[in-house]
Amino acid sequence: MAPPSVSRSLALLWRVRPGAAAAASRFSSSSSSSSLSAASSSVPLRSYSTAAAIVAHHDDNHVYPASPPAVMMKGVKMAGRPLYLDMQATSPVDPRVLDAMLPYYIDQYGNPHSRTHMYGWESDDAVEKAREQIAKLIGANPKEIIFTSGATEANNIALKGVMHFYKEKKRHVITTQTEHKCVLDSCRHLQQEGFEVTYLPVKKDGLISLDELKAAIRPDTGIVSVMLVNNEIGVIQPIAEIGEICRKNKLFLHTDAAQAAGKIPINVDELKVDLMSLSAHKVYGPKGVGALYMRRRPRVRVEAQMSGGGQERGIRSGTVPTPLVVGMGAACEIAMEEMKHDEKHIKELTDRLYNGITSKLDGVILNGSEEHRYSGNLNLSFAYVEGESLLMGLKEVAVSSGSACTSASLEPSYVLRALGVEEDMAHTSIRFGIGRFTTEEEVDRAVALTVDQVTKLRQMSPLWEMVQEGIDLKSIQWAQH
Amino acid sequence: MAPASPSPAQARELYRALVREARKFSNYNVREYVKRRTVAGFQEHRAVSDPEAAAAAYAAGKKQLELAKRQAVVYNLYAPQVKSIMDLR
Numbered sequence: 001m002a003p004p005s006v007s008r009s010l011a012l013l014w015r016v017r018p019g020a021a022a023a024a025s026r027f028s029s030s031s032s033s034s035s036l037s038a039a040s041s042s043v044p045l046r047s048y049s050t051a052a053a054i055v056a057h058h059d060d061n062h063v064y065p066a067s068p069p070a071v072m073m074k075g076v077k078m079a080g081r082p083l084y085l086d087m088q089a090t091s092p093v094d095p096r097v098l099d100a101m102l103p104y105y106i107d108q109y110g111n112p113h114s115r116t117h118m119y120g121w122e123s124d125d126a127v128e129k130a131r132e133q134i135a136k137l138i139g140a141n142p143k144e145i146i147f148t149s150g151a152t153e154a155n156n157i158a159l160k161g162v163m164h165f166y167k168e169k170k171r172h173v174i175t176t177q178t179e180h181k182c183v184l185d186s187c188r189h190l191q192q193e194g195f196e197v198t199y200l201p202v203k204k205d206g207l208i209s210l211d212e213l214k215a216a217i218r219p220d221t222g223i224v225s226v227m228l229v230n231n232e233i234g235v236i237q238p239i240a241e242i243g244e245i246c247r248k249n250k251l252f253l254h255t256d257a258a259q260a261a262g263k264i265p266i267n268v269d270e271l272k273v274d275l276m277s278l279s280a281h282k283v284y285g286p287k288g289v290g291a292l293y294m295r296r297r298p299r300v301r302v303e304a305q306m307s308g309g310g311q312e313r314g315i316r317s318g319t320v321p322t323p324l325v326v327g328m329g330a331a332c333e334i335a336m337e338e339m340k341h342d343e344k345h346i347k348e349l350t351d352r353l354y355n356g357i358t359s360k361l362d363g364v365i366l367n368g369s370e371e372h373r374y375s376g377n378l379n380l381s382f383a384y385v386e387g388e389s390l391l392m393g394l395k396e397v398a399v400s401s402g403s404a405c406t407s408a409s410l411e412p413s414y415v416l417r418a419l420g421v422e423e424d425m426a427h428t429s430i431r432f433g434i435g436r437f438t439t440e441e442e443v444d445r446a447v448a449l450t451v452d453q454v455t456k457l458r459q460m461s462p463l464w465e466m467v468q469e470g471i472d473l474k475s476i477q478w479a480q481h
Numbered sequence: 482m483a484p485a486s487p488s489p490a491q492a493r494e495l496y497r498a499l500v501r502e503a504r505k506f507s508n509y510n511v512r513e514y515v516k517r518r519t520v521a522g523f524q525e526h527r528a529v530s531d532p533e534a535a536a537a538a539y540a541a542g543k544k545q546l547e548l549a550k551r552q553a554v555v556y557n558l559y560a561p562q563v564k565s566i567m568d569l570r
Contacts, residue, residue, distance in 0.1 A: 070563045080566035084510070095511055095552040096545075102555070341521055396566055437510035439517075442567060 082398040083442045087433030094284040100330035104323035123322045130329025137332040139267035146292045146312045151258035152182040154277035154292035158254045159186040161302030170222030173197045177418040205369035206235035223252040229260035232415040233368030234377025243272025262335030285331030289324035349434045350375045356447035378432040384464040385457045387427040393453035397446050486532035487539040502549040507560035509567045
């Protein structure tokens with residue numbers, strides 16, 4: 001039988017071959033990969049896994065080796081694409097989201113602000129539908145949603161926009177030490193302009209103290225900004241209680257819900273927030289789009305940070321990118337429908353990962369509160385292990401240490417420092433991010449690789465030897481040579 | 482689109498069709514997700530007695546099948562040469 005060609009494989013996708021259907025039902029996906037070489041033999045082409053057929057075609061006459069290094073990047077040889085466990089950095093686009101977006105890249109490419117023809121009208125309809133979908137996810141009115149280029153821009157508009165608008169009377173901002181870099185940088189910018197900012201410390205478990213917040217409030221405080229779910233440690237702040245305090249003191253409450261939206265149930269009225277930042281690519285949507293929720297009753301006014309044609313009620317000028325916005329809307333709608341399924345799945349996998357690692361290794365610390373957390377974020381510190389070498393050994397697992405924004409520098413994460421984690425433990429922290437598309441096998445593989453690598457590194461470590469012998473490392477007087 | 486409640490045979494056919502579509506994806510994570518979600522979805526609606534709800538669930542399932550068919554083509558058109566390591570071992 002002739003080796004399958006690519007065009008034949010594609011043509012086969014359009015019809016299910018009756019014989020193949022019966023054959024296909026006997027195989028699971030894991031066995032299909034082991035029979036890649038079998039696919040090139042006389043077995044009739046199964047109509048699934050076209051890419052497998054392509055690979056089989058190339059290696060037709062070769063014995064399939066154990067794991068050939070298929071790609072070399074940055075000096076690292078990898079047999080295949082790593083398994084992805086970095087969901088807090090970004091998430092894969094859900095096929096249902098891509099399906100919703102594609103028409104707006106192909107035929108329905110109009111500018112939503114064109115009022116004179118069908119292209120504009122249908123584009124505008126799509127944008128408004130997406131607005132409704134996002135508003136439904138957080139319990140808001142569609143008129144309260146402003147599209148931006150992402151959560152970073154939404155945070156900028158929230159902080160700088162509100163403080164600039166109310167700059168006559170309000171000169172003080174309260175935020176926390178564990179906020180996202182864009183919030184901290186906006187606050188620093190405001191400080192340079194002459195505003196005052198209080199950075200609230202966090203307790204060991206990552207939560208802020210409500211008493212400290214109350215003590216920090218002044219008559220000229222304009223806004224309090226506390227993120228809902230932390231991107232590095234997954235801790236959930238008590239936003240409802242903070243909202244209560246802010247209402248009493250007539251302050252605006254802004255929360256960065258980029259990591260929270262679509263993952264935990266959010267209702268802006270229950271949380272009593274006035275401004276909320278959302279990001280599409282954290283919730284299986286496209287990158288490059290986000291939204292800012294701004295309460296209308298009582299109205300929150302902001303000074304626009306982008307000047308232009310007055311789109312998005314004058315708050316954010318610029319053409320609204322219809323395909324991205326449609327994608328964000330679809331992602332939010334899907335997240336709302338899937339929330340129960342996802343929550344159950346992610347909790348199971350996170351428990352499996354955590355128990356798998358801690359049952360085989362000592363000296364593993366979970367950073368952040370155990371009860372008040374989003375389960376898909378697991379930040380673990382491994383004692384007596386060096387962080388960079390651990391990451392280098394985990395090249396088949398895509399994880400991060402520290403957040404993506406700060407991983408370029410060698411400094412340990414400021415969030416872990418704010419938690420009071422010691423520097424050596426902060427350096428060895430790994431953040432595992434589990435999401436909708438993560439599978440049990442991936443978690444098992446990650447557990448095995450992590451345990452392997454940590455054990456290997458510890459065996460090489462003299463510090464670990466000393467700890468095993470019972471020596472207290474803190475009591476050692478290191479000799480100066 | 483079945484206006485009346487689907488027969489058990491129709492529901493089984495939809496289930497098989499969805500799992501078949503799942504296998505066509507070259508992307509490991511999407512393939513596993515479609516399978517898992519189909520199983521979870523059918524289990525969730527297994528005991529639904531109200532015929533309208535059953536018909537609505539069946540119609541939604543059919544829509545997802547159409548979507549899966551389209552996206553399987555798109556995903557495989559852009560399948561990378563380098564496979565996921567979960568597919569290699």
